[in-house]
Amino acid sequence: MPELPEVETTRRGIFPHLISTKIIDVIVRDRRLRWPVPAKLGAALKGQYVEAIDRRAKYLLFRFQQGCMILHLGMSGSLRLLAADTPVEKHDHIDFVLENHQCLRFRDPRRFGSVHWTKADPYRHKLLDGLGPEPLNEEFNAEYLAGKAAHRKVAIKNFIMNSHVVVGVGNIYASEALFLAGIHPARAAGRISKLRLSRLVSAIKQVLTDAIAAGGTTLRDFTGGDGKPGYFKQELNVYNRTSEPCPSCGAVIRQASLGQRSTFYCPHCQR
DNA sequence: CCGGACGCCTGTCGGC
DNA sequence: TGCCGACAGGCGTCCG
Numbered sequence: 390m391p392e393l394p395e396v397e398t399t400r401r402g403i404f405p406h407l408i409s410t411k412i413i414d415v416i417v418r419d420r421r422l423r424w425p426v427p428a429k430l431g432a433a434l435k436g437q438y439v440e441a442i443d444r445r446a447k448y449l450l451f452r453f454q455q456g457c458m459i460l461h462l463g464m465s466g467s468l469r470l471l472a473a474d475t476p477v478e479k480h481d482h483i484d485f486v487l488e489n490h491q492c493l494r495f496r497d498p499r500r501f502g503s504v505h506w507t508k509a510d511p512y513r514h515k516l517l518d519g520l521g522p523e524p525l526n527e528e529f530n531a532e533y534l535a536g537k538a539a540h541r542k543v544a545i546k547n548f549i550m551n552s553h554v555v556v557g558v559g560n561i562y563a564s565e566a567l568f569l570a571g572i573h574p575a576r577a578a579g580r581i582s583k584l585r586l587s588r589l590v591s592a593i594k595q596v597l598t599d600a601i602a603a604g605g606t607t608l609r610d611f612t613g614g615d616g617k618p619g620y621f622k623q624e625l626n627v628y629n630r631t632s633e634p635c636p637s638c639g640a641v642i643r644q645a646s647l648g649q650r651s652t653f654y655c656p657h658c659q660r
Numbered sequence: 661c662c663g664g665a666c667g668c669c670t671g672t673c674g675g676c
Numbered sequence: 677t678g679c680c681g682a683c684a685g686g687c688g689t690c691c692g
Contacts, residue, residue: 392685423668423687447686464686465670480670499669501686516688543663552687559685608685628685649665651683 391462393524393557394600395611395619396447399468402614403493404442406470407451411438414486418477423463423503426483433506434458434485445512446520446556456508459516463501469494470614521555524593529555531587538578538586545581546574547648549593558593561606561628564653566592568627573659574652575645599624627653 415431441452451458483495522529569592605619631644640657
């Protein structure tokens with residue numbers, strides 16, 4: 390499910406309700422996520438107050454006075470703030486019970502999500518160390534991307550989905566950004582002019598910013614922390630629009646497979 | 661180092 | 677209606 394806008398939407402939805410709130414219990418119903426939920430998680434969190442919720446790439450960082458919980462939503466994960474007595478449903482794997490009769494509930498049908506606990510700097514954690522820049526930061530710019538792309542033969546779509554190049558760009562927004570930039574998704578990354586890479590940087594920033602403003606993209610069942618869906622789906626130009634007319638030129642949108650993932654593009658606008 | 665394939669899971673959808 | 681394969685928004689790991 391979640392790409393950067395959905396993770397950010399989740400963060401913005403939950404943090405106002407969690408800041409300075411005490412975790413009084415942690416109920417783990419199924420530890421079998423992508424990696425096992427740490428056995429010590431409950432003991433580590435109980436009695437601690439949430440000091441901040443940050444985001445790095447698609448990871449949510451729950452900051453406590455003594456340590457940090459790193460949480461990834463994987464492909465199908467969600468976090469919702471609920472009344473503590475809300476009946477549990479299938480795939481509700483973890484409850485973080487709060488002092489105000491509320492609970493933060495983690496649901497993840499496919500169990501590709503994960504939860505980690507560290508007392509050290511989370512940015513030094515194995516999963517976060519070495520990640521590329523945040524796409525909305527200034528350090529992600531044309532000079533940076535051109536330097537990274539030099540001599541690379543990989544398809545530009547795979548390239549921008551590589552978290553060592555830039556984080557947070559998943560399958561939906563990669564297709565959308567390449568459409569906005571007018572670049573064919575299969576073009577070799579090292580064979581794109583700096584001017585066009587510059588346009589791609591702008592397109593990535595724009596599509597992610599717009600998607601965050603719309604509350605993310607709800608394709609199937611994504612909802613933010615408040616249970617509301619995202620509305621960016623209405624603004625998608627090519628994703629999931631195979632055989633429909635290109636909104637810009639009217640040509641038929643094509644679907645192809647690139648790096649085991651579906652890719653959507655306009656054969657006329659994207660070169 | 662690079663590029664590509666694989667696998668972890670469950671749910672859904674389309675075709676027969 | 678039921679079965680079965682393909683596919684789904686991620687990403688660490690392994691192999692050549």
